[in-house]
Amino acid sequence: MQSTGGPPESLESLLHSGYRYAISLTHHEAQAEDILQDAWLAVLRAQGPHTKPYLYTAIRSRFFNINKREKLVPMTSLDEISEPAVETQPEDLAIFGRLEDESLTIALGTLRVVEREMLFLSAVDEFTAKEIATMTGMPRGTVLSLIHRARHKMRDWFEKRDRRSNHEK
């Protein structure tokens, strides 16, 4: 994640991106705002580069420090995560075509923090697994596995919801 290949973005755009990344971690907009402010001040104090990887690292570090201290985020050993291949499911289109914002909020809330984070980094920022691995310090295979798992969980969640909905009819 040292370089994203794209043009440098404006500070405004960078801050919006940082806010969204913080939401992917906290799943709570007010907390995301607080963490972003804290991280941004740290970036300025350190006279660090105004880049997405640098800001994201500051946000990530603050989020995990706070939550580790308060024991709010269950930490799972990376060894516990298997590494299946990433594949695109044909039913994704049908299932996710029906997603609404509210449903997505609930579905994303069922993911572990690290799964939601990986999904965000790959889907929204379109970082490659290698770039994500560089930023987070995780093996590339683990990153791929987490993305796969996150998408699988979301698909399951919506399938179950649709089954329940059809059953009630």
Add this chain to the structure above:
Amino acid sequence: MKNNPINERIQSYYKERNLDSSVLHKLLAESGTDRDQLNSGIFAGWFSFPQLKQVGVAVAMMLVVVLSFHLVDSSQLDQRVANEIAMNHSKAFKVEYPTGDFLALNGVMNKLDFQIVFPKAIRQMNLQVLGARYCSIQGMIAVQIKLKSPDGTRHTLYETRQDGSLDHIRSNLVVSGTQIRMWNEQGLFMGLAH
């Protein structure tokens, strides 16, 4: 991993979420690039040249020192309290107890020696609670509650027990651009800043 329906939906979901404009401008101002301030004559010089920001900080620190001397001599308690509230308000504090339920704070903030009250003014202004943390007003333990108005403006509310010295404070003051309203309600001193 790119250009599939899942990613597009996730992308659309997150891109609809933008940082509150007041917070965005505050953060841009911290980095010396707030567009509004760039265009507003008096600050234009400061923020056009990043190195001058340091001069601004030095001047601000000198003002704090001068203000401190002024406060020592001042017998205006309400001004001192308003200054303290304005200073607390200007800090980007971290919410220790995030909640959307005002009175739920009583269940978790058990270090307070009073019960948090939901003031009438807050109800009338339709402010949304975001969370709270402990703080102090004039050396007394207090609660600092973070609020957001429907138009996105940030407010902070302070409540502390009346100890006699704060009983008669009822003022509307402006400190460094921050509007401070202070009053007493249900046995508590209250201060609202925005």
